[in-house]
Amino acid sequence: xxxxxxxxxxKPTFEKGGKLEFLHSTFDAFETxxxxxxxxxxxxxxxxxxxxxxxxxxxxxxxxxxxFLFGTWNIGYQHSLAYSMHWNFWxxxxxxxxxxxxxxxxxxxxxxxxxxxxxxxRGHEVNEGYLVTGFILPLIVPxxxxxxxxxxxxxxxxxxxxxxxxxxxxxxxNPALIARAFLFFSYPSKMxxxxxxxxxxxxxxxxxATQGGQLADTFSGATPLANPSGYSVxxxxxxxVPGSVGETSVIAILIGAAILLLTGVASWKIMxxxxxxxxxxxxLGDVPCxxxxxxxxxxxxxxxxxxxxxxxxxxxxxxxxxxxLVGALAVxxxxxxxxxxxxxxxxxxxxxxxAPLVDHCVIxxxxxxxxxxxxxxx
Amino acid sequence: MSNNINLRKxxxxxxxxxxAQTVSKVVVPGVVAVKPSDFRNxxxxxxxxxxxxxxxxxxxxxxxxxQDILFTSPVSGEVIEVVRGEKRKLLAVLIKADDVQEYVxxxxxxxxxxxxxxxxxxxxxxxxxxxxxxxxxxxVANPEVAPKAIYVSAFNTAPLAADLEFALAGEAANxxxxxxxxxxxxxxxxxxxxxxxxxxxxxxxxxxxxxSFTGKHPAGNVGVQINNICxxxxxxxxxxxxxxxxxAIGKLFNTGKYDVRRKVAVAGPMVLSPAYIETVPGxxxxxxxxxxxxxxxxxxxxxxxxxxxxxxGVDGTLRFQDNLITLLREGNEYEAFGWAKPFRFxxxxxxxxxxxxxxxxxxxxxxSLDTNLHGGERAFVVSDVYGKVLPMSIFxxxxxxxxxxxxxxxxxxxxxxxxxxxxxxxxxxxxxxxxNIQDIISKGIDTMLKEMA
Numbered sequence: 001x002x003x004x005x006x007x008x009x010x011k012p013t014f015e016k017g018g019k020l021e022f023l024h025s026t027f028d029a030f031e032t033x034x035x036x037x038x039x040x041x042x043x044x045x046x047x048x049x050x051x052x053x054x055x056x057x058x059x060x061x062x063x064x065x066x067x068f069l070f071g072t073w074n075i076g077y078q079h080s081l082a083y084s085m086h087w088n089f090w091x092x093x094x095x096x097x098x099x100x101x102x103x104x105x106x107x108x109x110x111x112x113x114x115x116x117x118x119x120x121x122r123g124h125e126v127n128e129g130y131l132v133t134g135f136i137l138p139l140i141v142p143x144x145x146x147x148x149x150x151x152x153x154x155x156x157x158x159x160x161x162x163x164x165x166x167x168x169x170x171x172x173x174n175p176a177l178i179a180r181a182f183l184f185f186s187y188p189s190k191m192x193x194x195x196x197x198x199x200x201x202x203x204x205x206x207x208x209a210t211q212g213g214q215l216a217d218t219f220s221g222a223t224p225l226a227n228p229s230g231y232s233v234x235x236x237x238x239x240x241v242p243g244s245v246g247e248t249s250v251i252a253i254l255i256g257a258a259i260l261l262l263t264g265v266a267s268w269k270i271m272x273x274x275x276x277x278x279x280x281x282x283x284l285g286d287v288p289c290x291x292x293x294x295x296x297x298x299x300x301x302x303x304x305x306x307x308x309x310x311x312x313x314x315x316x317x318x319x320x321x322x323x324x325l326v327g328a329l330a331v332x333x334x335x336x337x338x339x340x341x342x343x344x345x346x347x348x349x350x351x352x353x354x355a356p357l358v359d360h361c362v363i364x365x366x367x368x369x370x371x372x373x374x375x376x377x378x
Numbered sequence: 379m380s381n382n383i384n385l386r387k388x389x390x391x392x393x394x395x396x397x398a399q400t401v402s403k404v405v406v407p408g409v410v411a412v413k414p415s416d417f418r419n420x421x422x423x424x425x426x427x428x429x430x431x432x433x434x435x436x437x438x439x440x441x442x443x444x445q446d447i448l449f450t451s452p453v454s455g456e457v458i459e460v461v462r463g464e465k466r467k468l469l470a471v472l473i474k475a476d477d478v479q480e481y482v483x484x485x486x487x488x489x490x491x492x493x494x495x496x497x498x499x500x501x502x503x504x505x506x507x508x509x510x511x512x513x514x515x516x517x518v519a520n521p522e523v524a525p526k527a528i529y530v531s532a533f534n535t536a537p538l539a540a541d542l543e544f545a546l547a548g549e550a551a552n553x554x555x556x557x558x559x560x561x562x563x564x565x566x567x568x569x570x571x572x573x574x575x576x577x578x579x580x581x582x583x584x585x586x587x588x589x590s591f592t593g594k595h596p597a598g599n600v601g602v603q604i605n606n607i608c609x610x611x612x613x614x615x616x617x618x619x620x621x622x623x624x625x626a627i628g629k630l631f632n633t634g635k636y637d638v639r640r641k642v643a644v645a646g647p648m649v650l651s652p653a654y655i656e657t658v659p660g661x662x663x664x665x666x667x668x669x670x671x672x673x674x675x676x677x678x679x680x681x682x683x684x685x686x687x688x689x690x691g692v693d694g695t696l697r698f699q700d701n702l703i704t705l706l707r708e709g710n711e712y713e714a715f716g717w718a719k720p721f722r723f724x725x726x727x728x729x730x731x732x733x734x735x736x737x738x739x740x741x742x743x744x745x746s747l748d749t750n751l752h753g754g755e756r757a758f759v760v761s762d763v764y765g766k767v768l769p770m771s772i773f774x775x776x777x778x779x780x781x782x783x784x785x786x787x788x789x790x791x792x793x794x795x796x797x798x799x800x801x802x803x804x805x806x807x808x809x810x811x812x813x814n815i816q817d818i819i820s821k822g823i824d825t826m827l828k829e830m831a
Contacts, residue, residue: 003714036753038709038750040678040750041750044815045804045806045807046680046684047391047706047747047749048750048752048806049727049728049809049810050722050727051732052717052752054717055717055753056731058718127756168757169756263731265760309762310759313761366771
């Protein structure tokens with residue numbers, strides 16, 4: 001008996017009137033995950049492109065995988081460095097997995113749980129958007145963030161940043177960044193400082209993995225943003241520095257960017273203009289302007305979060321403006337606000353808010369120009 | 379000829395089953411249908427009873443709102459049924475064709491000597507008036523309104539579309555007569571758009587403003603051409619007419635007959651040997667059984683092209699304006715992990731998310747696409763997919779949202795006057811969210827018709 005027959009056999013249980021009708025959305029989500037549905041076109045174009053939102057989202061996840069893999073390694077590497085332990089590769093990866101898997105379990109169980117429930121209540125299909133949100137979220141938090149905080153932040157973001165607006169495609173702000181902002185403002189002691197970016201520094205956590213070792217004298221735990229002179233350019237590009245889990249490696253992020261651009265899933269205009277904005281404002285700082293690109297979350301934000309098609313600008317011209325302002329604002333916050341070392345999250349959220357306004361202006365100008373052009377002809 | 383306009387946006391969907399350039403059959407339909415549904419927003423009035431004898435060109439229906447607009451029989455024969463649906467809505471008038479066709483004699487006339495009123499009267503009386511499609515809204519043109527201009531697209535770019543150079547071979551003289559006639563109905567001239575890459579047999583037409591377009595589909599759509607020549611603004615009216623109908627108008631004046639016989643391409647992956655047939659509109663799909671064999675339950679019958687045609691079913695008929703029948707396979711089966719496969723060589727995707735675009739040598743040049751939706755409907759997520767295939771200076775997503783909201787001001791602002799459903803067919807094809815945007819636009823136009831009437 002093949003898989004399709006099994007699915008067909010249990011399907012009526014989940015349909016209307018079946019015993020497990022309350023799990024209909026969940027069943028449907030798993031069924032469409034395994035099988036492209038047999039629905040045919042009923043209106044309009046009779047043939048359709050084989051790309052769907054599932055495909056778009058899985059490409060996003062694929063692009064994030066290099067950052068995830070490097071992040072996993074870097075968690076272990078930073079920990080072993082902090083305690084002067086000479087771990088081999090597998091020990092490093094093991095520690096990294098022990099730290100990162102719980103983060104993923106929490107974000108996916110909490111987030112998908114809410115998504116499935118809401119889909120069932122509303123009676124529509126489960127949206128795939130959370131696959132990406134849930135994959136990004138652990139990559140943009142400090143490794144030692146308490147799991148219950150992450151759970152609350154995830155729930156807050158999914159409910160109040162997404163579902164109240166109508167789900168994926170309707171949200172104003174990037175849900176993953178809303179979750180991070182929630183953590184940042186609600187639990188600042190767990191989200192900033194020098195002791196949170198490396199696993200096990202905080203209050204002697206993870207004693208099992210420190211093996212009684214003491215912190216190395218020379219180890220600071222500060223990120224390159226807080227301590228720009230502490231790290232070499234090569235380290236910042238490779239990414240073996242403290243920071244949020246997935247943000248540190250320029251190389252891993254650029255591999256992701258290449259995947260996104262080759263597949264056309266993310267907008268190159270936003271990436272290019274964001275980098276241009278960051279470089280331009282970076283000229284005002286003490287460090288060389290291009291250092292702004294390789295420190296902190298600038299590149300991760302530019303590649304994976306500013307390009308979120310739902311919350312960024314919809315018009316092509318608007319994308320240039322939006323991207324430029326994201327990059328510029330992020331570096332402005334870094335340079336001129338002594339309170340916050342990093343500005344990428346706030347810059348993107350601020351521009352998410354103003355993206356519809358930018359679009360409105362772009363369209364107004366474009367319509368006026370068109371009217372003028374054809375008044376001349378007529 | 380004005381300079382060539384090259385449209386960089388667009389997409390040619392490589393659908394398999396293009397029609398060979400031969401007329402494999404002259405189909406004389408047993409029963410033809412005259413259907414009000416071929417015309418948007420038509421409230422029909424039946425002028426015949428069961429048992430009436432009609433000639434080709436005898437009036438069958440009239441427009442209840444403008445009763446001088448007549449819809450005539452394409453064949454001579456006997457009315458055998460007036461088909462009505464719910465609430466006695468008229469669905470079709472069925473006419474059994476005679477073996478020998480007889481035509482109403484409208485009289486051979488020299489177009490040069492006719493004035494606008496005489497041309498108008500001749501077209502209304504013969505039933506060729508409904509060949510004029512009015513923009514905005516895509517309804518049958520109102521004879522009371524003088525259009526700003528009349529637009530003709532002399533080439534097709536839709537998937538498997540009939541090649542007009544072949545389908546209209548030998549019709550140049552008739553088309554010339556047609557042009558002369560309709561030129562009297564407008565002061566803005568008759569604008570004919572040619573394919574910039576092909577030397578058309580119609581290139582020597584007199585009395586036209588010629589334009590030249592190159593580019594992928596939808597460069598051949600008349601709506602796209604109008605938008606690039608001179609967009610329609612609020613309060614303006616333009617008419618469009620297809621070259622096939624122009625030839626029929628020419629024949630009306632040159633021969634005195636209502637003769638809408640045309641070469642129709644029968645194409646698509648499910649056609650056994652794709653080729654042209656010669657027939658009349660209203661022909662039943664059952665009359666071309668030789669082209670598809672016996673597995674009709676697995677076939678979708680489309681009058682028109684695969685992107686914007688109508689699913690008429692095996693009992694359906696060829697629509698008044700169409701010269702293409704597309705037969706597709708119904709794709710009502712599951713595909714395990716289809717969306718997760720790295721390659722899908724049997725599917726065509728304009729996006730680069732399936733990696734067979736990297737292996738062009740292995741991918742086929744034509745695809746036997748079926749009617750599977752390939753996913754479920756979602757909200758608008760990806761933002762720039764429509765713009766890439768729509769070479770018009772409008773904002774498709776904003777227009778669609780205005781239509782969904784029923785916001786008339788916004789619909790006007792974003793260009794509802796310029797568009798018809800067919801212009802969005804490619805947007806619908808490429809949409810990863812599987813949004814039925816043609817349906818959304820259609821409802822928007824219906825709203826406008828209701829509100830602006």
